[in-house]
Amino acid sequence: MSQPWVPFDDRGLAYGDGVFETVLLHDGQPVLWQQHVERLLEGCQRLMIDPPSPAALSATWQAAPTVGWEVLKIIVTRGSGGRGYAIPDVAAPRLMSRRVPFQPDSSAWSQGVSVRICSLRLARQPRLAGIKHLNRLENVLARQEWQATDYREGLLADNHGLVVEATSMNLFWEQNGCIMTPTLDQCGVEGTLRAALIDAQLVTPAQLAIDEVAAVDRLWLANSVQGVWPVNALWTAEGAPLRRWGAPRHDPLQAVAHPLLGYPATS
Amino acid sequence: MSQPWVPFDDRGLAYGDGVFETVLLHDGQPVLWQQHVERLLEGCQRLMIDPPSPAALSATWQAAPTVGWEVLKIIVTRGSGGRGYAIPDVAAPRLMSRRVPFQPDSSAWSQGVSVRICSLRLARQPRLAGIKHLNRLENVLARQEWQATDYREGLLADNHGLVVEATSMNLFWEQNGCIMTPTLDQCGVEGTLRAALIDAQLVTPAQLAIDEVAAVDRLWLANSVQGVWPVNALWTAEGAPLRRWGAPRHDPLQAVAHPLLGYPATS
Incomplete structure (x- = not known):
């Protein structure tokens, strides 16, 4: 081409x-x-x-x-x-x-994905936070931490221990019935689907320590190309299991996000 | 071309x-x-x-x-x-x-240069520190802070307030007869002239807070292309004068560095 x-x-x-x-x-x-x-x-x-x-x-x-x-x-x-x-x-x-x-991975929508936590910690640079600039070596290095195809993504925290994003997707979690996504004023990319979901008042920016990510009620990764992937299993950087989540009948994030993308909601 | x-x-x-x-x-x-x-x-x-x-x-x-x-x-x-x-x-x-x-600026060797402190603070990312990688947006943003040609360079500190480098040169200072240069294990580029001067045991890596840079006995900027520029005046990011240094007869950094580059020592 x-x-x-x-x-x-x-x-x-x-x-x-x-x-x-x-x-x-x-x-x-x-x-x-x-x-x-x-x-x-x-x-x-x-x-x-x-x-x-x-x-x-x-x-x-x-x-x-x-x-x-x-x-x-x-x-x-x-x-x-x-x-x-x-x-x-x-x-x-x-x-x-x-x-x-492009062909979206519809099985990831319905069955969810397995993800790991990355060892690399993102540097905090508010002057570059949020925008999709061409300085992406941190993402490249983080993505090199694993080759096994059973991990679909890696979670990134910053050097203060706060969850930021996955290597190429934004992160969302549910706790006490609220859906939240990390604030991205120090690092990370403000995804367009994330922006649309905040505008739709479905999602609220908040902080989450990487040590607490295994305790949330639900976890998702999402972007405007792949759609919404529920996370069904979380692993440490060393390959130890941290948490599994079931697949509930109704997915409130997909229900709003997928129509925005022209994708079907799987439930 | x-x-x-x-x-x-x-x-x-x-x-x-x-x-x-x-x-x-x-x-x-x-x-x-x-x-x-x-x-x-x-x-x-x-x-x-x-x-x-x-x-x-x-x-x-x-x-x-x-x-x-x-x-x-x-x-x-x-x-x-x-x-x-x-x-x-x-x-x-x-x-x-x-x-x-290329034409080196020999007047900067003998007369010294005026530099300012940059507002931008470098992010700390040990995985990328020292190497000359292609992710240089911080340097580009820092260099955009001034247009006036009377500032030849800008000093950069990291987000812990430690001096790191100038936008395209390494930094050296003299205190109590010792010549030092910032340790670069968190950010910054390890210049080749800096490496040669450390190998020659003329220069020792050390830490210096940006708040203390005006108190050093001498200050220089240097790299393997431009050679050694003594700093004769330091200004804040807001344009306030911080310090002037005289031009002593003998320059101990140029005396060792310039022969390595094939440049004359000016004293």
């Missing part, structure tokens, strides 16, 4: 100086598009990158009509130039995108 | 999944080459990237004979592929390089 290329001196390559989005397309139409645009613009503003126009962003998916599910990846970099870390006086940001076919 | 390009799915662009080096060339010969190779290999090992061969690395400067100073930039990325943050089963790392002419 043809794809765009960037030169050696692009600052996205040189420094991770840019942001990206991963957008679910259903029959050629983007899902949660407004949330993706808002996060991308927020990221550009935080990094002081001149943002692409709404029309240029929409052009990334308006090209060819398709049927079924795809994932659209969009990258915006500050472009080339500058002297070292100093940005160019007049920067010309690059907007690039690519679409690939 | 022609330069290499990387595809959209290169992990260096996607995640900053790689390392780089910036090497001074003198008449076509690399300066502190062994230190650059060692740091690059250490970076690859920490990120679990299959390292380039010594012959491939040397080929980046063995091509064309030149006269004078150049800067050689080398980038190694993990290459393309993988599923999201998960690395590919068989990765094919990319090695790229580019040479550009």
Whole structure:
């Protein structure tokens, strides 16, 4: 499949100086598009990158009509130039995108997934928290902690011991009938599905210590591409079992989240 | 000038999944080459990237004979592929390089420079500390804090208030006749000149609170490309003067460092 290329001196390559989005397309139409645009613009503003126009962003998916599910990846970099870390006086940001076919894992929706806790602790950097920037080595290192396919994801805490997210998904938990998700003002990525669920007043940001995650009533991982995965088993980084959760008849998170994505709720 | 390009799915662009080096060339010969190779290999090992061969690395400067100073930039990325943050089963790392002419700033050697303290505080991530990886948004954001050319650099502390480095140089200070440089086990880049000066037993790693930096007997910034810049004035992030230092006849750091780089010591 043809794809765009960037030169050696692009600052996205040189420094991770840019942001990206991963957008679910259903029959050629983007899902949660407004949330993706808002996060991308927020990221550009935080990094002081001149943002692409709404029309240029929409052009990334308006090209060819398709049927079924795809994932659209969009990258915006500050472009080339500058002297070292100093940005160019007049920067010309690059907007690039690519679409690939996608098949959601519906068995994870109904049967749930097994996850482990990562050893790596995320650093706290409020200047970069929340946005989907291109500095993702912590996620890459965390994802290298396991190869076994029986773990579908790894949970990440920050270096104060607070739960943040999974390597590529947001985290949600239920306690006393309330559904909560970690506050992400120190690190982590504010997922677009997470934002939509907070807007829908289904979910409340809160803090959860990694030592208390095994005690919650329910645990889920979710993002705007994969949908909602109930967690059915939690393991330590050393491979010891920490907790199992049953599969209740009704899933209140999927019931709200999956219609937002065009996915069926499994219960 | 022609330069290499990387595809959209290169992990260096996607995640900053790689390392780089910036090497001074003198008449076509690399300066502190062994230190650059060692740091690059250490970076690859920490990120679990299959390292380039010594012959491939040397080929980046063995091509064309030149006269004078150049800067050689080398980038190694993990290459393309993988599923999201998960690395590919068989990765094919990319090695790229580019040479550009360079002129060191000899007036900064003799007259010293004016620097400011940055507002941004570096996050502490021991898994990434020391290596010259491609996740450099903190440096980019810090460098955006000022435009005035009368500040040549900005000092960075970590979020515990300890001095780490400048945005693109290491920091050295003298107190009671000893020359020290910040320990870099939590964040920061271990410069190759810094490594050579520690090996030469001229410099000792130590801790220094940002609140105490104005009280040191001397302060320098240095790296393997620019050489050693004595700091002659220090300013707060808000632009208030903190300290001025005189220009003593003998500079003990330049006296050892500049011969290592092929630069003259100014005293």
